[in-house]
Amino acid sequence: MSSAYKLLYGIGFTPWEQMAKSPMINEQISSLFDREEAGREPPYGRALDLGCGSGIWAAKLAARGWQVTGVDFVPKALRRARELADQAGVELQLIEGDVTALASAGVGSGFRLLLDFGCFHDELSDLQRVEEGREASAAAAPRATMLLMAWTPARRRFLPRGASREEIEVAFPEWTITDEEVMDVTGAPKNVRKAEPRLYQLRRN
Ligand SMILES: C[S@@+](CC[C@H](N)C(=O)[O-])C[C@H]1O[C@@H](n2cnc3c(N)ncnc32)[C@H](O)[C@@H]1O
16 A cells, blocks of 8 residues: 555645535536436446545535445545545445455446546556556446546656556556546646646546
């Protein structure tokens, strides 16, 4: 397990959670969820949040009518996700596990929607990214959608290294990138604005 994330959750320093407080980002991500739900009635099916952290996005999806599983390797993050789900009155299945070994963590399969907001583009090595791609492909339902947030690649000392469209394609050979949007991070800290985060939509082939 990453000692960096364990430490950050341990001391309560989780700046990425500010993203979910931005009305613009909420609106942008909600509209991507809307797209997945269009023309259907809840329950919408299984959704998998990879590196779910404290469950902010997982809980939002559950409140919308998805049957959500969140995976993270930091127990404290999962405890916070449980508290959030209880407060919000939603059901979440929370699994302590590594995104590079979903099957052995007992995550299961048949997920129609997968999220990766902040895990793939950060500290995973190139090999671990490929492993995440392989495991996500096995867990996904046919024609599933993945929404993946990534910063523009750059050398950054303590911050995520980011991922390019090509790097995402290498890690997810069984998926096609169907959309790519620049995130509106107006008002976010300078390092986030400089990183020009993008939201990628992938479709399982
Ligand atoms: C930047 S945080 C984002 C958390 C959450 N997705 C959000 O948007 O609030 C990245 C999360 O990925 C988790 N993570 C990183 N590498 C992981 C791995 N190999 N397996 C499982 N979780 C991982 C971290 O513990 C952390 O909670």
